[in-house]
């Protein structure tokens with residue numbers, strides 16, 4: 001499937017980021033630990049040049065613990081200050097204060113040399129849609145006080161949350177846009193729920209997810225659904241899920257759309273276990289591959305079952321009165337409410 005992000009949103013998001021980034025010392029960047037590379041926008045490196053940087057592997061509770069460690073090391077090696085957190089439960093969130101001091105050490109040092117004392121660090125949370133920015137701000141800031149933006153000395157129109165006397169957080173996060181460097185990234189973002197489901201063909205996505213899970217975590221599939229998965233094709237597994245979960249359509253036919261929905265929910269809610277869809281090793285391998293200097297457009301091999309479903313869907317969506325949805329044009333981020 002071809003996943004896209006509407007360029008209009010991208011322009012707006014970028015403008016907002018550029019505007020807000022001027023006001024701050026520290027970027028607290030959130031990624032989804034289940035796909036830390038895909039859920040990141042590498043433009044942040046350029047946008048945030050000269051700023052202190054923290055990267056949080058959020059939703060670490062849903063990701064593979066061993067890979068959380070690997071990703072943490074990977075980002076640390078790339079010069080970031082990194083923590084695994086779970087914004088929903090608050091796990092790991094307390095340790096951020098210490099990390100902030102570390103990340104901003106140079107800035108604080110500079111201030112001190114210039115005789116500036118007690119100037120709070122100003123921070124902004126940033127990330128692509130759905131990585132948990134709002135949840136994180138709530139967990140981190142809690143009931144901290146909010147300084148409204150229309151007093152003298154406070155930037156107009158902006159609200160700052162004072163976390164303590166040395167740290168202020170911009171109350172609206174910076175929305176980054178997903179960067180579809182290749183189809184793999186688009187697929188991962190669809191799996192973790194960063195692209196709205198209404199633009200995605202559920203069955204097609206389910207088959208792609210099953211292909212990944214079969215390769216990486218076949219035992220998790222077996223554990224969850226109670227049948228042997230390892231030697232099966234993605235389509236056969238989807239059918240079996242429909243059977244064991246009693247997803248029937250008209251007559252005796254299997255409702256694969258419903259089974260696909262169940263699978264997506266199971267994956268996203270962690271019922272399939274803690275899963276990470278990419279590894280630092282794969283990123284390194286890809287970077288070392290010849291011709292990898294430019295982001296490649298991967299022409300993905302389409303497996304037989306996928307072709308079958310695609311064709312079936314193409315037939316279905318070209319029926320009169322039915323909106324064609326196989327080619328999503330936009331991921332609607334309008335719903336994004338910080």
Ligand SMILES: Nc1nc2c(ncn2[C@@H]2O[C@H](COP(=O)(O)OP(=O)(O)O)[C@@H](O)[C@H]2O)c(=O)[nH]1
Pocket residue numbers: 058059060061062085086087088089127128129130131132133134135136336338
């Ligand atoms: N399991 C888990 N879910 C989370 C975590 N952080 C956020 N979520 C969920 O992810 C979804 C998106 O979070 P939200 O804060 O709205 O993301 P935003 O679009 O970046 O602001 C919500 O359903 C949250 O409850 C986390 O650390 N663990």
Ligand SMILES: [Mg+2]
Pocket residue numbers: 133134135336337338
């Ligand atoms: Mg939000």
